[in-house]
Amino acid sequence: xxxxxxxxxxxxxxxxxxxxxxxxxxxxxxxxxxxxxxxxxxxxxxxxxxxxxxxxxxxxxxxxxxxxxxxxxxxxxxxxxxxxxxxxxxxxxxxxxxxxxxxxxxxxxxxxxxxxxxxxxxxxxxxxxxxxxxxxxxxxxxxxxxxxxxxxxxxxxxxxxxxxxxxxxxxxxxxxxxxxxxxxxxxxxxxxxxxxxxxxxxxxxxxxxxxxxxxx
Numbered sequence: 001x002x003x004x005x006x007x008x009x010x011x012x013x014x015x016x017x018x019x020x021x022x023x024x025x026x027x028x029x030x031x032x033x034x035x036x037x038x039x040x041x042x043x044x045x046x047x048x049x050x051x052x053x054x055x056x057x058x059x060x061x062x063x064x065x066x067x068x069x070x071x072x073x074x075x076x077x078x079x080x081x082x083x084x085x086x087x088x089x090x091x092x093x094x095x096x097x098x099x100x101x102x103x104x105x106x107x108x109x110x111x112x113x114x115x116x117x118x119x120x121x122x123x124x125x126x127x128x129x130x131x132x133x134x135x136x137x138x139x140x141x142x143x144x145x146x147x148x149x150x151x152x153x154x155x156x157x158x159x160x161x162x163x164x165x166x167x168x169x170x171x172x173x174x175x176x177x178x179x180x181x182x183x184x185x186x187x188x189x190x191x192x193x194x195x196x197x198x199x200x201x202x203x204x205x206x207x208x209x210x211x212x213x214x215x216x
Contacts, residue, residue, distance in 0.1 A: 011165050014127065014207075015166060015168025020176055024117060024123065032045040049110050049114040052117075056114070059119070077132065085126060086204070086208035089203070092122065122200075127162075128211075130207070132215075
């Protein structure tokens with residue numbers, strides 16, 4: 001069985017991975033700092049991006065937290081969640097394009113943009129199999145399955161998972177954005193721009209497959 005420490009490590013690593021992915025918005029933070037000619041704009045943009053990402057994580061994880069109240073069906077819930085993640089990965093791998101509506105969100109609304117990107121690209125879905133593994137409902141005896149206790153525990157767990165993941169995302173993306181702004185410059189982006197779309201799709205499929213294997 002996957003250890004709790006391993007699952008929390010997955011939460012952190014997936015957050016750092018999301019942060020380093022330029023598709024999650026750190027180049028927009030660099031752009032904001034360069035346009036305003038002040039470093040403070042970089043941090044302001046990163047906070048906005050992190051805020052939108054955090055809300056997206058909570059928005060996707062909370063329904064699954066409520067569903068885990070149905071302890072007798074927790075295996076089916078985990079299998080269903082894993083299949084959804086795999087389907088999202090396959091969709092991204094096949095289409096390989098950004099949803100058009102994202103281009104209509106103005107740069108001044110970074111938090112909204114980050115929220116929509118996290119949903120559209122399945123960033124929040126990636127956490128679902130990890131979160132359900134952390135719940136460990138199959139290890140609870142009958143005396144510990146009271147609905148209020150499960151709701152309270154799962155609510156705090158959702159908050160913790162979303163916060164840790166978003167913190168790792170902000171550190172990963174923030175470090176890269178700061179390096180580009182202070183030392184590497186825009187030439188780094190033109191020379192080293194990398195497209196993680198296929199890697200992103202494959203990572204979703206992998207996480208979903210691991211979640212499916214753990215549930216079965």
